[in-house]
Amino acid sequence: MAVNPILKAHGIPDCDALAAELADPEARTLSDETVEALLNNETYFFRDHDAFSDLPRVLEAIAANRRGKTLRIWSAGCSTGQEIYSIAMQLRDNEAQWRGWSIDLLGTDVSQSAIDRARRADFSQFEIQRGLATGHMLRWFENVDGRWQAREKLRNMARFRRHNVLETPPPGRFDLILCRNVMLYFPGTNRARALANLAGALAPDGALMLGAGETVLGYSDRFEILPGVRSLYRLAAAEPRQILRVAAAGS
Structure with a gap:
């Protein structure tokens, strides 16, 4: 069981006792350790090739509505x-654009x-x-003591912070x-809450991309599917001039 090392390290007899400990708002360290133990952090580069093949034209459609760059x-x-x-x-592959x-x-x-x-990185x-x-590996990563680190030019494009x-x-x-x-890992109430937060953070003519096995149906009425693009949603009931439209692939 993933939390067994935590139980042992803190002298907690079982999962029921762990749940009781986590109910204490002061148990921040224990809470963080438990979260880390339960996460699988499954990811890889260009995960879901079809989704990434759609992204350039999605970003192009969004950019077309921007007065400022x-x-x-x-x-x-x-x-x-x-x-x-x-x-x-x-x-970077489309740097001129x-x-x-x-x-x-x-x-x-x-x-x-x-x-x-x-x-x-x-x-x-x-x-x-x-x-x-x-090609991407050789262009954007360098081998350092048997591991691969993104080159500074790529690292400098992104920023990171902890957030739920x-x-x-x-x-x-x-x-x-x-x-x-x-x-996928949330119960229904938390899915609705997360989607509400994401809707509030999205530009009126922006786009939300979910995983291939995820949907807003039954959890939020603030999004509608973006026609012709996989797993992509736009805000519902936006003003006509703010509705994101993406050209079909190959058009």
Whole structure:
């Protein structure tokens, strides 16, 4: 059982006793340790190829509505950073298109250890090979003592902070929010709460991307599916001029 080391370290007899301890708001350290033990932090570069193949035209559609050249992207539940660095590489692949733009890439996760690793952008041989093409690996990573670290130019594109999607969102509005394979682990009430927070953080003509097995149906009426794009949602009942539309692939 994942929490067995915690039970042993703190002299707690069983899970019922652990739950009682966690009810104490002062048990912050114990709470953090329990969260870390229960998270699986499963992630890899360019996870879900179809979703990432859609992102360039989604971002192009969002940018078309921007008077100022600013773009804000939030990866909620970013784990150790592979998702946010995948987006950074896509933007670098289309550098001419985004020249002159101010792009803010924010990654958040409830796990402090995951955030620390994301900031270091330091990956094992196994991690670097999961989803990452050889060209991207050689261009954007360097081998340091048997591990692979993102080059400074890529690391500097992203910032990270600890955050729980059930809490008040980071300040400001985001043009694209990715919250993929996070709500699968939530009960229904927490899914509704998380979606309400994400809706409040999304720009009127922005987009929310969920995981392939996730949906807003039954949990929120603030989103509607974005036609022609996988796992992507826009805010419902927006003004006509604020409704995000994305051209079909190949058009």
